[in-house]
Amino acid sequence: MGHPVERGSGATAGSVLPPGQRLQRGWPVTHYGPVPRFRPERWEFRVFGATADGDKRTWNHEEFTALPYTTVVADLHCVTKFSMTGAEWGGVPAAAVLDLAPPAPDVTHVMVWAEYGFSSNLRLADFASDRAIFATHKDGELLTAEHGFPVRLVVPHLYAWKGPKWVRGVEYMTADRRGFWEERGYHNVGDPWKEQRYSYQEQPGDGPEL
Numbered sequence: 001m002g003h004p005v006e007r008g009s010g011a012t013a014g015s016v017l018p019p020g021q022r023l024q025r026g027w028p029v030t031h032y033g034p035v036p037r038f039r040p041e042r043w044e045f046r047v048f049g050a051t052a053d054g055d056k057r058t059w060n061h062e063e064f065t066a067l068p069y070t071t072v073v074a075d076l077h078c079v080t081k082f083s084m085t086g087a088e089w090g091g092v093p094a095a096a097v098l099d100l101a102p103p104a105p106d107v108t109h110v111m112v113w114a115e116y117g118f119s120s121n122l123r124l125a126d127f128a129s130d131r132a133i134f135a136t137h138k139d140g141e142l143l144t145a146e147h148g149f150p151v152r153l154v155v156p157h158l159y160a161w162k163g164p165k166w167v168r169g170v171e172y173m174t175a176d177r178r179g180f181w182e183e184r185g186y187h188n189v190g191d192p193w194k195e196q197r198y199s200y201q202e203q204p205g206d207g208p209e210l
């Protein structure tokens with residue numbers, strides 16, 4: 001792949017950024033729509049769609065925060081060209097969700113769902129990366145509301161829109177379907193090292209027909 005993928009390592013300040021990206025001081029807030037209010041008594045994280053046993057799985061907030069916890073040092077690359085480097089994300093590895101709520105054998109993609117219907121689709125292999133993490137913490141502190149509290153997905157090897165803030169669930173899919181930004185002109189795969197920014201750059205096999 002030509003870039004570091006081991007857990008715990010990532011491009012940090014001073015190292016190479018994906019093409020066209022520049023380092024940002026601080027951490028800007030970027031998203032579409034309002035910041036949702038967190039209501040713990042109503043919050044749940046759902047795994048649904050093509051699960052191995054056909055059942056849905058839900059965790060309430062207390063249960064979710066009791067799932068296996070790990071840390072991953074990784075950068076965020078926004079398709080608008082700023083990057084934020086060297087963050088230590090803490091939270092539940094995506095692989096733990098796959099272990100605890102296994103997908104059916106024919107699952108090829110996942111849709112990660114967030115508050116207000118925001119979504120992003122990922123190839124199962126990207127989601128299953130050992131660096132993909134449902135982050136609850138950054139640099140040892142709980143995420144703030146505007147950065148995705150209580151849970152955001154971080155997929156270090158893809159553009160940051162592939163990591164929804166305010167995640168509420170994962171849908172296992174047996175065929176690919178575009179998420180929110182993928183339907184609105186952004187690349188279906190979104191690899192920053194290949195500068196896969198826009199859907200017009202897609203090659204056959206990168207995504208569903210437009």
Ligand SMILES: Nc1nc2c(c(=O)[nH]1)N[C@H]1C(S)=C(S)[C@@H](COP(=O)(O)O)O[C@H]1N2
Nearest residue numbers: 029030031032078114118147160161164165
């Ligand atoms: N729910 C939701 N998550 C989202 C987005 C969004 O619009 N809604 N935007 C994405 C984009 S484009 C980026 S660059 C990052 C920004 O994260 P930050 O605001 O914590 O820097 O969030 C991603 N997650």
Ligand SMILES: [Mo]
Nearest residue numbers: 078079080161
């Ligand atoms: Mo972004």
